[in-house]
Amino acid sequence: MFALVDANNFYVSCHRVFNPSLKGKPVVVLSNNDGCCVARSNEVKALGVKMGTPWFQLRELALRHGILAFSSNYTLYGDLSRRFMRVLAQFSPYQEVYSIDECFLDFTGFNHLDLTDYGQTIRQRVLQWVGLPVCVGIAPTKTLAKLANHVAKKREQYQGVFDYSRLSREQQDELLASIDVGEVWGIGRRLSGRLARMGIATVKDLRDADPKTLRRQFSVVVERTVLELRGISCLDLEEVTPPKKEIITSRSFGKLVVKLEDLQQAVASYTARAAEKLRRQHSDTGAIQVFLQTNPHKTGEPQYHPSIIVPLVEPSDDTGLLASRALLGLRQIYKPGYRYQKAGVMLMELSDPKTSQPDLFGTSPLFGPPSFGFSPPSVIEPATEQSRLKSQRLMDTLDQINRKMGRGTLRLAAEGFQQAWKVRTDYPSPRYTTRWEELPIAHAK
C-alpha cells in the first residue's frame, strides 16, 4: 500500500507561510526573469490562467483582479521542502522523495490503522509544523496513489485525503469512468490524443484495455501503467535517489546578449554551478556540452542554436578545469551577429571517481593549455597524483567557504563582476528561513 503526499500549489503556499495576508488572494509565482507562471493559487486557477502562461500576457487580468506575483525564490522552496519531507518521514519507515513537493510513503502492513484517519493526521501535522497545506492519496500501487491524490485535491468532500482501496468494484468503475485518461501518471498530451483516437478516453477505458496490445502499439511503460491501474504493483518505492547521469545548468539572460565576453562570463558561471552540483553527488564528468540559443519567439530575427561536446582526457570535478574546457567549446560555436537569449552547460558521462580510469598517456596531446589568460594548474601540468590531490583540496575549500558564506562568495574571475546578463527579478521575497538578515519578524500588539 502506498500513499502519495503532495503539497497544494507548493510555491505559492511557501510564500503564504510567511505572508499570511496572501491567503484567499490570487497569487502566482513566476519562472526566472519573471517569464512564466509556474505556480498558481486556486483563485488564479479559477480565473482560467494556465500553467506556463507568460506573465506579460497577464498584465491586464492581473490589474483587474489584483493578482499578486512573486519572482521564484528557490532557496525558500528548497528549505521548506526539506522540512516537509522530514515531517513525513515520521509516518512510515520507507519514504521516496519524488519531487520538491511530492513524496511516496510505504503503508504496507498498516492494516491495523484507519488509513484515512492516518492521512488526516499527516495533513494536520504538516500544516501545523511546516505551514503547508497538503493532500494525501492512498492506494495499492503508485499510479493509483497518484490518481487518488488527484481525487483528494479536486473533490472537496474528501477533505484532502482519499483512500482508493476502500472503494467497491462498482465505485472504482464509476470513479475511473469519470476521470480523463490524461490525468494518469505517465499519460501525457501525445499519448492521451492517440489513446482517445483508439476509443480510450477515460481511466476506466485504459484500465480495461489489453496490456499486450498497448505494449505493441506504444511501449512497455504504457503496459505497466495498465497493470498498475488494475492494482498490480509494477513500480517499487525508490528510497535512495541514484546519482544523476547528467547535470545541466542553463538559464535565460536578463536581456539579450551579443558579446562573446558576456557569454564567456555566463558559461564560466554556469559551469561553476554545475561543477558544484557534480561534487555534491561525488561524481566526475567525462565531457561537457555547451549550448547557445537565440530567442525562438522572435521569429523575425536570425536564429542560431549551436552546441558542442568537449571531451575531457580524464574525468574531473575541478571547476577551473571544467570552465576552461567549456570556454574552449564556447569560442568554437560562438558567431557574432546574433542576439543570444540563453546559454547552458551539460555535464555528461558522469562517473564514480573511485572506479575511474586515469589517462593512459598522462597528459593529453589533444588539448593544449587554453589561451585566454586563464590557466588552472591542472590543465597545464600532467595530471599527477599530486596535482589531483591539490585540486581536491582546493575544491573542498571552495565548497566549504561557499556553503558557509553563501553561494558565489568565492568564484572564478572569469565569471565577471558586472554580469549584465544576470537574471532579472522584479518581485523578490525574503529567504525567510536561511538568512539571518531576512528572518521574519513577529510584532506583538
Added chain:
DNA sequence: TCTGGGGTCCTAGGACCC
C-alpha cells in the same frame, strides 16, 4: 519590451562483433 529549468526512460535502426 516581455515566453523556465531541470531530468529520465524507451524504441528503432545502424554499426559492429563472433
Added chain:
DNA sequence: TCTGGGGTCCTAGGACCC
C-alpha cells in the same frame, strides 16, 4: 539457382515527469 544466427553498443528522437 544459391547468401545464417545471435548478440551488443550507440545514437537520435520521442515521450513523459515535476
